[in-house]
Amino acid sequence: VTPDQIKKRGRVIIGIQGDNPPWGYVSSAGKQEGIDADIGELFGKELGVAVQFMPLEVANRIPALTSGRCDVLFATMAMFPDRAKAVQFSKPYVANQIVLLAPKTVAVKTNADMGKLTIAVARGAAQDTEVTRNAPPGTNILRLDGDAASIQAVVSGQAQAVGGNIFYIRRLDEAKPGVFEQKLTFTSIYNGACTRLGEKEMNAFINDFIDKIKANGELRKITDKWMKAEQPPMPERIEGVSFTAS
Amino acid sequence: MHGVDKWYGDFHALKGVTLEVRRGEKIVLCGPSGSGKSTLIRCINHLETIQKGRIVVDGIALDDSARAVDAVRREVGMVFQSFNLFPHMTVLENCTLAPMRVRGTKKAEAEAIARRYLERVRIGEQAGKYPAQLSGGQQQRVAIARALCMEPKVMLFDEPTSALDPEMVKEVLDTMIGLARDGMTMVCVTHEMGFARQVADRVIFMADGAILEEAAPEAFFRSPQHPRARTFLGEILAHH
Amino acid sequence: MHGVDKWYGDFHALKGVTLEVRRGEKIVLCGPSGSGKSTLIRCINHLETIQKGRIVVDGIALDDSARAVDAVRREVGMVFQSFNLFPHMTVLENCTLAPMRVRGTKKAEAEAIARRYLERVRIGEQAGKYPAQLSGGQQQRVAIARALCMEPKVMLFDEPTSALDPEMVKEVLDTMIGLARDGMTMVCVTHEMGFARQVADRVIFMADGAILEEAAPEAFFRSPQHPRARTFLGEILAHH
Amino acid sequence: MGWPEFLFLLEGMKWTIALSAIGFIGGGVVGLAVALARTSGRPMLERATAAYVSVFQGTPLLMQLFVVYFGLVLVGLDLAPWEAVALGFTLHASAYLGDIWRGGIEAVPRGQMEAARALSLGYVSRMRDVILPQALRVSLPATIGFLVQLIKGTSLASIVGFTELARAGNMVSNQIFKPLLVFGIVGAMYFALCWPLSLYGSWMERRLAAPTR
Amino acid sequence: MNYTLDFGPVVTGLPDLLKGCAGTLVLAVSGMVIALVIGVVGVVLRESPLRPLRWAVIAFVELIRNTPFLVQIYFVFFALPLIGIRLAPTPTAIIALGLNGGAYAIEIIRGGVQSIHKGQVEAGFALGLHKRDVFRFIVLRPALRAVYPSLTGQFVMLTLTTSIASAIAAYELTSVAKLIENESFRSFEVYGTITVLYFLMSWLMMRAFGLVSRRYFSYPVK
Ligand SMILES: Nc1ncnc2c1ncn2[C@@H]1O[C@H](COP(=O)(O)OP(=O)(O)OP(=O)(O)O)[C@@H](O)[C@H]1O
């Protein structure tokens, strides 16, 4: 599709996470909320059309886009080279940190310490990639469906540690206050919007949009609202990931 | 029915059978088990297809076309050994189904006809019951009434009394005798020799898929010509 | 068996029945359908529990304790109308199951015993077949052999020939006559009057859950005392 | 877990019911056709429907939904989630219901068909008036049993983006982080939907097993 | 259409997928064995004279049959650690599958036992056999034979149900497929392929059941 087609249609369909607060989630009131949702709303305004969110799970985000079910993904898509082969990333719009969390009683100082643990991760999420890359070979990695399951696994003791992002600690504290702490920080990652490969006009339009909300402070307002922490500056380039369609 | 051959797979069930039934005639078919009696009468209304020969019913040649089959079945009523009433319908509904669906008779009229025939087989008061609530003899009489409701020109009976307890055989046979008196054309497979004596115009003896003997009942029972017929009669009479 | 009463729910199936059977005696029980014959012999090996009265078998009082029941069942063999062979076992396995499981007989020995009894009912060559591959008469003889393999002191028969085709009745009756000759204690429910005449020491006539008449077979068949017995005999003889 | 979360789950349950209804109705209509084709006496038709049944009974529903929703688009068939789910569940349910009802039709004694033929009833009337009422009666318990399976199976519709009961549970548990509690309640809600049906099914079964004559 | 199919990742992942198939078969077959045992034992308990036992079996059956497997497997996975039992995902999945299949097996086998003619049981008693032996030697095999088609049908469904075990990271075909998908994002190719693999497995399963039946239930009946 092209931005013009969307404008003519009067509606943009945005793929977004349905169950991953505070990135993107459907609230108990049935409303789509989160960082990605707010940005999505802005994006609709930019296009001048109505926004229709399509709540997705981690596993079906990319298929939903490539099969044409949605026009664009604002779906916590971390910008990895291998993903860049399947979808076209935009410029990054938000940063995230991938970390390892565990109860205070578990001793983890270095990557090598992970070798003797069972570590839960949400299958296919950035923490899956990072834990898999950093842990010594033979580490028992428990790949579960979604964040809730991996958090529950470490809470119930099925796993001794969990790979997650900067928001995990808050949720763990809610489940068992004061028990968990952040052990290792693997990397900073950046999320971008995604369009289908080859759709140059869409990609250009989104990049312009991201530049604009960065410049006029709207993006800052959104991240402040949800993250309550300073955002690092966005990188100009990421190895293996092109921001512009060729 | 002329030179009819019928195979079940490799099995040659009817071997060149030729039989003519005149209007109003009553035929009794008998013969040992497996001789092809049921097969023969099931061919008449095309419940079985034949491989050779010709069957003509009331001027209609029975080829395999749907039209011919329909036309013939409309003129031919059939009563089975195992009644085959529809268990989920009342007696009255059993009787009105075919007239309404096939002839397009209105419901009220179909019910009137049904009640008339149910009266005739002396079971009018059971019209509202379900088959399972009736005795075997009553069920078989309903089956006869159901066939009559289509006002067929010919009635076929396949051992209509052999699934019945002895007390009930008589009530069904009486009904059939009544029908015969009224001039219905009938082909009956039965081993009830009393019935054959009383109403049959001809008795036909079959064995191994062929007609071996054809005779008036008196002659047949007094002095069967074919040795197979003689042994057969001997066995039957020994039982009674 | 003394003053036995048995209810099925509200239904009074046995009414104060008293019966003594001496060692080696052969009893034939007869009577109209529903009179309680099956119920009576089923009580003897505790397939039915009784509500009043006492049953003593070979000195063992049959209370409801598992030990008494076990002890009695070991001494009592039973043959049913519907054979009740185990369809998933060969004839031989049918016969060896109980000796092996109940008496702890070794397999080889159990098979030797089984073959002996199968020979005795003249069916030794069928030992490897399954029940469904045998005729009704053969099946019933297997059932007799199976019961004999437990070497019981008493044999109960509940209409052992009534599910059989006429040709097969004789082979089973012959087997039973052979058993009787060898001095087995037997209680038979049967309407085979020839058998009763030939082997019974006493014929017992039941109706409505009570014993109405008890006599030597000759006397019973010649001049039954009770009017019910007379009508009953009349009916039976009319059939034969 | 508070009131709004519970209402959210109830909302999901509404979808579960709606999805089950779609599957059951679509599967019922197509399943009837499958059952009739499988008993038609035409070898070609029978073999084709037998293959159909074994394919859809032999693969997980999750995969079927996935292929229908994300796969058909690739060959140019762009279905809305609704249509995709309706199609997926219809395919799945028709295979099972078709098989159950075929069994029912085959359980009707041959004589019934012959008697109907002898009365010169046409195919439609034979089936509608004589065979199917008896066949469906016999297969009612199995049909209800399958309906229960279908209700539980709708939990897989989340893959195409429906927020039905199971997904709603997932979302709530992602917000309040008490999965055991949330899934306990979700399980109880499924139970409340399915159990009455199961009870009704076994009651029907007992009634059918009771001697009718 | 701006998507070209590419089965490359599926082809390179094929050895892993086949290992996943083996994992699925391990889950399915162990689940079936447990289910069969639960089914037989459950039927015995279901008919026991002790009322609480009977009720426990009924409650178990109804609970399992009327809730989704996903909920059950989460419960087994997350609730067992609360009572101190900590099992790896694969054993957990096997237990959950066994419990699930067992509930269905109880109902099916019970139907088979009820279809056995009363005379068979009486003949056993009359020969002096105990209740236990009557069930074991006389009732069980014909009962299983009578319900064999429904039982094996249920077991094939159990094989398909194993795909849900990927939710707790058990090792089976779907979880392998998800891994390959994550690395390649070739969802349609991967899911299309495993759909075929599942079909092959269930077809194989049916054939195997046919063989078992011919070996074990081939005694003639009328
Ligand atoms: N559908 C069938 N398929 C194969 N063989 C059949 C079929 N129906 C009948 N036969 C065979 O055809 C022969 C004739 O059968 P038919 O039923 O006409 O005999 P019958 O004279 O009516 O015997 P009975 O007195 O037992 O009813 C029998 O040997 C039977 O085995």
Ligand SMILES: Nc1ncnc2c1ncn2[C@@H]1O[C@H](COP(=O)(O)OP(=O)(O)OP(=O)(O)O)[C@@H](O)[C@H]1O
């Ligand atoms: N399990 C049962 N429950 C209720 N009533 C029963 C039961 N078994 C038998 N009866 C009733 O007890 C009565 C005696 O039955 P029984 O079987 O002993 O008669 P019978 O003399 O053996 O008759 P038949 O010649 O028909 O075998 C019958 O009226 C029967 O209906």
Ligand SMILES: [Mg+2]
């Ligand atoms: Mg016949």
Ligand SMILES: [Mg+2]
């Ligand atoms: Mg009796």
